[in-house]
Amino acid sequence: MNGGRILATIVKASSARVSTSVASAGGSERLWQAFAVVSVAGLSWWYFAAQRQPSATRHHGLVTGLGWIGITLALLAASLSVRKRLAYQGMGRLSAWLSAHIYLGVVAAFAIIYHSGFRTGGPLTGGLLAFFSLTVATGLLGWWLARRVPPLLTAMEETPAILEDLLAVRADCLRGMLELAEGGSDEFRSLVERRLMKDAASWGRMLRFYRRRSTLAQELPDFQKEHQAALLLMREDERSAFLRVVEYALRVNKMNAELFLQRLLRGWITPHLVCTAAMFGLAAVHIFSVLYY
Numbered sequence: 001m002n003g004g005r006i007l008a009t010i011v012k013a014s015s016a017r018v019s020t021s022v023a024s025a026g027g028s029e030r031l032w033q034a035f036a037v038v039s040v041a042g043l044s045w046w047y048f049a050a051q052r053q054p055s056a057t058r059h060h061g062l063v064t065g066l067g068w069i070g071i072t073l074a075l076l077a078a079s080l081s082v083r084k085r086l087a088y089q090g091m092g093r094l095s096a097w098l099s100a101h102i103y104l105g106v107v108a109a110f111a112i113i114y115h116s117g118f119r120t121g122g123p124l125t126g127g128l129l130a131f132f133s134l135t136v137a138t139g140l141l142g143w144w145l146a147r148r149v150p151p152l153l154t155a156m157e158e159t160p161a162i163l164e165d166l167l168a169v170r171a172d173c174l175r176g177m178l179e180l181a182e183g184g185s186d187e188f189r190s191l192v193e194r195r196l197m198k199d200a201a202s203w204g205r206m207l208r209f210y211r212r213r214s215t216l217a218q219e220l221p222d223f224q225k226e227h228q229a230a231l232l233l234m235r236e237d238e239r240s241a242f243l244r245v246v247e248y249a250l251r252v253n254k255m256n257a258e259l260f261l262q263r264l265l266r267g268w269i270t271p272h273l274v275c276t277a278a279m280f281g282l283a284a285v286h287i288f289s290v291l292y293y
């Protein structure tokens, strides 16, 4: 076989493998979606049918049954944590586990809402419901962030950078700004301290990077125009230093914008885990109290 044919065979084989795995990842997500739709429909039917024919025993069976279903699904969802710590093969792909996690969590939410009958009850059940809702809400937030933030970062970045690189570049730019300000006239220094430092920390400007999905090079001309009047009032020998400080300020703001996104992407899991732990702790007390008192 010649080189070209060998290459073609490898490309064909690997693209077949990639498309099979993508197809089966999509397939498993669709299966979990179908499971969620059928389960939520079944739970809703059970809950509303029981409301139409009220009876004490039926109500108790419904509340207890939905409680057990909800907590079992929540425990199954939390088993993702175990899978993540088991690196070896043979337990299924992590992406399939994540789909299972998300849809089990969503069905658990419906089971628990119907279980509570849209009431918070006493302080213990109210706290439990609050932590359960926060677990689901932070999970949904993390899911949304994982889909939205990476493409936004890719659109904004000149070169992909990790958190530590961003911090280092930001520190360098801030140092540069302060050094140039120290060596300049009083007007120069006060302009840097009162205006450009604020621009560097501005949330509005960070939002502009997000809204326009723009890079530093795309934002710089507009930013320079905003400071044109100040530049013209500046002493001639300070103008080039001023232009450098303007660029530093925008770069610091851009680093802040990227840092915030990267921290969100890393940080949302902490409240998700804390709420999960608090929820299971309170659920144990709740179950004990309804079973034994």
Ligand code: HEM
Binding pocket: 063, 064, 067, 068, 070, 071, 074, 112, 115, 116, 117, 119, 120, 121, 122, 125, 126, 128, 129, 132, 279, 283, 286, 287, 290, 291
């Ligand atoms: C995350 C899990 C759970 C949450 C968030 C939760 C939440 C609640 C809430 C808010 C109430 C008060 C509803 C009202 O005042 O009408 C309640 C009542 C109740 N729950 Fe749960 N629950 C959970 C798990 C369970 C489990 C696993 C059981 C199974 C034994 C259970 C059994 C009950 C019972 C029997 C009541 C009625 C108590 C009464 O009326 O005095 N719950 N639950």
Ligand code: HEM
Binding pocket: 073, 074, 075, 077, 078, 080, 081, 082, 084, 098, 101, 102, 104, 105, 106, 108, 109, 135, 136, 138, 139, 140, 141, 142, 143, 146, 269, 272, 273, 276
């Ligand atoms: C009953 C509700 C839920 C419980 C008990 C729960 C619990 C957990 C736990 C324990 C982890 C940590 C895995 C680890 O890093 O060790 C986790 C991760 C995660 N959860 Fe949930 N969760 C619930 C609902 C949800 C929902 C409804 C969503 C989204 C719609 C969600 C999205 C996620 C995501 C995206 C991760 C990160 C997975 C990764 O790092 O790859 N969770 N959850």
